[in-house]
Amino acid sequence: MAQGKLTTGFRNRIRDWALRRQGADALPLTLAARRIYILPTRAGWTFAMLIVVMFIAGMNYDNGLALLFTFWLTGFALVAMVQTQRNLAGTQLLSAGAAPAFAGDHVAIAIVVSTRGAAADLRLSCEDAAPSESVPASGSADDMPQLHIEVRRRGHWHAPPLRLTSTAPFGLFRTWTWLTLDISTLVYPRLAGNLAIPESPGVDGGAANMVNNQDELAWLRDFRDGDSPRQVAWKAYARGAPLLVREYRGYAMASRDFDFSALRDPDVEARLSQLARWCVDAAARGEHWTLRLPDSPPLTGAGPEHLEQCLQKLALHGMRGSAAA
Amino acid sequence: MNRSVKPVPTNIMLASFASGVLLHIDRAPPWCLGVALAALIWHWLYSRGRLRPAATALRVIVTLALLAGIAATFRTFNGLSAGTAFLLVMGAAKLLETRTQRDVAVVATVSLVLVLAACLDRQSLLRLPLYLASGWTALATIAAIGGARTSTSAVRAFGAAGGALLLALPLAALCFVLVPRMQGALWSMPASERGQTGLADEMSPGSISELSVSEDIAFRARFEGAAPPVAQRYWRGPVLHDFDGYTWRRQAGTGATQQQPVPTSAPLRYHVLLEPTGRVYLFGIDSIASIQGRRNFRTFDGQILAALPVTETLAYDGVSYLQTRFDGALSTTGRRLDTQLPSGRNLRSIALARELRARATSDRQYSMMVLDYFRAAGFEYTLTPPLLDQDSVDDLIFNTRRGFCGHFASAYATLMRAAGVPARVVTGYLGGAWNPIGGYYAVRQSQAHAWTEIWIDGEGWVRVDPTAVVAPERVQQGGSELLARSGSALNSLFGDAGWLRDLRDSWDAANNWWQERIVKFNRSAQLDLLRRLGLEHIDYLGMALLLAGGAVLWGLMLWAVSMRGPRGTTPDALGRTWNRFLALLASRGIGIAAHEGPRAIAARAVARLPAAAADIGSFASRYEQLRFGTAEQSESAIRAMRAQLRRIARATTANRR
Structure with a gap:
């Protein structure tokens, strides 16, 4: 939307007023009429002009049919207004979530909504963020408007005020509501750094062990929480079998050591980025590693949960509240 | 925006x-239609990738x-014709x-x-129906x-538009009745220049019989009180004075002083x-006293011209008197005008x-x-008279003896005139068929008629x-019954079937209602209806208040209708957990199609998010069992699923790269 600075400022002031008026939102939330705004779109203004012109023509020709047509279109436009407004009014926001992301990437926000009758045609946007991609989910049982917002700095991230918009069904009106949902997530350090991954002291490279493991399938057993996904028999599951896990004989560990103090880059952020990169790489290889950061005990382990813990530590390094998990 | x-x-x-x-x-x-058709074909081919887009310069040219x-x-x-042609070519250019999307909106507009x-x-x-469809x-x-969806099916689009149109109809009717109409136009429009059927300025032998095969409605009439008998329903139209021996024409100038009937x-x-x-x-029952509804004036020979x-x-209202008398004498110019005959023509008749x-x-x-002579001469009344030569009257009386009114x-x-009695030919319509469904008399072109008026000193125009003496039944019954015997195509096909006449009456009544109540719903019709x-x-204030009140009622109706419909039920704890799972997947870029069941969703999610595959699969299995299976929904089960959800969230973050 190309808008002048003046209008943008004006719009922001209206938005801030509206946000103050409605306060913070807690889920699940049913959108009430008093917080829903509606204005004609450009197409709507054109349609209004059309109706005026038609009315004048019908009056001038004293033509009942033309006037009937005009009045019908007027009613149509009003129906369109109500129907557009009903896309939001009474709609329930059930849950909202955002996935953690790496700095420089996009945080994906999704809201699960439950609408009246046919799936509403909703779009999520954010005026503060840079022009962002917003993807209306189409045809889903519960519509899930999504929004990707670019994030630049690591640490805690809170979603800015969002705008939930709809122009359906005729595009003559745009209805919207501002949302201040408590959506927060962590932004991990930017994945960067090209230093070679440190070798693990005293243990052979893990890759060879992994290959051995793959060779010796022992049996299949029922799935238990905490099992590695790599061992689940997915082909069997897709065919309709219950979740089964492949058991292998023998499992050797490789362990690497990622130490903050061992890095020489004077820039703390660059060091964190390098550590994040290594953690991600090690996890991708299914390896075992230890992350050492100053002022906190070393984290040793493997797998996604370990990676998650490491990235959280890296995201919050040197920030207040870093002790929180 | 990514519109x-x-x-x-x-x-x-x-299609639109x-x-x-x-x-x-x-x-x-035709050239405008050609341009529009060419543009439609061009765009159709273009949309199928057969043509390259038109260059900007070309479009401008x-x-x-x-x-x-x-x-x-x-x-x-x-004006309407030029404006329509303008719209046609501009729509074509837009194609x-x-x-x-905005271009599409322009074409729709x-x-x-x-x-x-x-x-x-x-x-x-x-x-x-054409207008409605269009x-x-x-x-x-x-x-x-209209919406943000990437595509809307045609069925859905037509459904949405049709539904909204139906909901809008009550308001349209309300506005139609209550929005005040103006008297007269804001500015004048160029009159349309189209030939219509109907009585012409002149009458030659056979011109009225041509008209009489047309079943088109000339006009419809409704009487206040009892209608005069059919033999009295002479609808007076053009009065003809000039005769050249073959054709009767209107008098161009005024010529004579007015003879006002009393x-x-x-x-x-x-x-x-x-x-x-x-x-x-403007046609009215003979003799017309006044007509109201359109600016008109009265000519010296008693015609009412708009x-x-x-x-x-x-639509107009007329006042007539079945019986009148004339006081005074015919002026010299008037007498001269209506006694002159072309010299050297119709000599046998003059003799x-x-x-x-x-x-x-x-x-x-x-x-x-x-x-009496006419009665005795054995004239035959026929719809298909033979052609007459230039001395048409001689030819008729002494030769063919077959003719129409x-x-x-x-x-x-x-x-x-040959005997010095002032006479003029009056054309118009005689009769009119009662339409019981519409409650009016339909006067058709087939009832076009011609008669004479003669001046008798002391009595005036008679x-x-x-x-009436040649074919009394014509005057007694009106034209259409006669026509049935003469055999129009429709009647010879179906005979004089009663149902056919009913059908025709119904259709005609519907047409009349449409014309009178909708198309011609002007200020006076509005006041009449309100009365x-x-x-x-x-x-005006009262109408505005009434309109506002009706609109509010309509709005409430609309509100109630839009509130209706299957309300998405509030999900239970399990449903909320599942929704969170869907939100999670959505935030990872995995959309859900309506037809997908939990298992299909899970299989797709596993393929995209292998890091959390185990938890996703087990989560979906649990949901399936709790929702559709025999397993009991318990708090601990939900808690376990939520724990899984958290693990999925964690596992899938690190692997987004």
Whole structure:
């Protein structure tokens, strides 16, 4: 939307007023009429002009049919207004979530909504963020408007005020509501750094062990929480079998050591980025590693949960509240 | 915004413009229709990738050329025909550059205006379905681009537009009745220049019988009180004075002083709905005292002429007197005008007239003798009279002896004039068939008639209908029954079937209702309706209040209707957990299709998010068991699922890269 600075400022002031008026939102939330705004779109203004012109023509020709047509279109436009407004009014926001992301990437926000009758045609946007991609989910049982917002700095991230918009069904009106949902997530350090991954002291490279493991399938057993996904028999599951896990004989560990103090880059952020990169790489290889950061005990382990813990530590390094998990 | 990446709904847009063009296919200049058709075909091929997009320069040149074409064809952009042609070519030009949603909206708008132009142009009930279909398609086009969805199916678009139209109908009716109408136009429009059927300015032998095969409605009439008998229902129209021996014509100048009839009976009041004639004649029961509803004036010979040609259906009220007398004498100019005959023509008839007049004692007796002569001469009344030569009256009386009303009126007037009795030919309609469904008399072109008026000193102008002595049944029954025997195509096919007449009556009544109540719903009709609704003294404020109240009621109705419909039920704890799972997947870029079950969703999610595969699979299995299986929904089960959800969230974050 190309808008002048003046209008943008004006719009922001209206938005801030509206946000103050409605306060913070807690889920699940049913959108009430008093917080829903509606204005004609450009197409709507054109349609209004059309109706005026038609009315004048019908009056001038004293033509009942033309006037009937005009009045019908007027009613149509009003129906369109109500129907557009009903896309939001009474709609329930059930849950909202955002996935953690790496700095420089996009945080994906999704809201699960439950609408009246046919799936509403909703779009999520954010005026503060840079022009962002917003993807209306189409045809889903519960519509899930999504929004990707670019994030630049690591640490805690809170979603800015969002705008939930709809122009359906005729595009003559745009209805919207501002949302201040408590959506927060962590932004991990930017994945960067090209230093070679440190070798693990005293243990052979893990890759060879992994290959051995793959060779010796022992049996299949029922799935238990905490099992590695790599061992689940997915082909069997897709065919309709219950979740089964492949058991292998023998499992050797490789362990690497990622130490903050061992890095020489004077820039703390660059060091964190390098550590994040290594953690991600090690996890991708299914390896075992230890992350050492100053002022906190070393984290040793493997797998996604370990990676998650490491990235959280890296995201919050040197920030207040870093002790929180 | 990413509006432009949405695909353009080509088919529905083309259908919308094509249907708009279709409404004007018989009226618009052929080259405009050609341009519109070419643009439709071009865009269709373009949308299928067969053609490259038109260059901007080309589009500009084409657009300017089309504008020049309009200017050259019409010499104006004002008026309905020029405006319609303008819309056609501009819509066509827009099709050359339809790439964005906004272009589609422009084409849909043009289509809507084309419907409006069609409404202004022609309002027959028969065309109404066309207008509806066209308008609906245009609004469906708007619906197809209305939302944020990447594509809207045609069925869905038509459904949305149709539903909204139905909901809008009550408000449309309310506004139609209550929005105050103006008297007269804001600015004048160029009159349309179209030939209509109906009585012409002149009458030659056979011209009325040509008319009489037409079953078109000339006008409809409703009487206040009892209608006069059919033999009295002479609807007076053009009065003809100039005779060249073959053709009767109107008198161009005024020539004679007015002879005003003095009423000697009670006034007869009636309401007429006149179909467009393209001429100025207003018809009324003989003799017409006054007509109200359209600016008109009265000529010296008692015709009522509208100030402007009747190019649209016209409603007016008439007052007539069945019996009148004339005081005073005919002026010299008037006598000269209505006794002159072309020299050297119809000589045998003139000789006959002189012979008969010599035997009569008075003009009055002479006129009766000529009628007797007509009765005795064995004339035959026929719809298909033989062609007459230049001395048409001689040919009729002494030769063919077969004719239609116009022939006998012409012959009678000639015989009168030859004897010095002032006579003129009056054309109009006789009769009118009662339509029991509509409660009015339908006067058709087949009931066109011609008779004479002669001046008798002391009595004034007297109507004499020679057809009444030749074919009394014509005057007694009206035209259409006679026609049945003469055999029109329709009647010979079905016979005089009762159901056919009922069908025709019903259709005609519907048409009449449509014309009178919808198309011609003007200020006076509005006031009349409000009066009959008991709102006799309502003023503008009252109408506005009534309108506002009705609109509020309609709004409430609309609100109630839109509240209805399957409300998404509030999900239980399990449902909420599942929704969170879906939200999580959505935030990871995995959309869910409506038809997908938990297992299919899980399989897809696993493929995209292998890091969390185990938890996703187990989560989906649990959901399935709890929701559809026999497992008991317990808090601990939900808690376990939530824990899984958290693990999925964690596991899938690190692996987004």
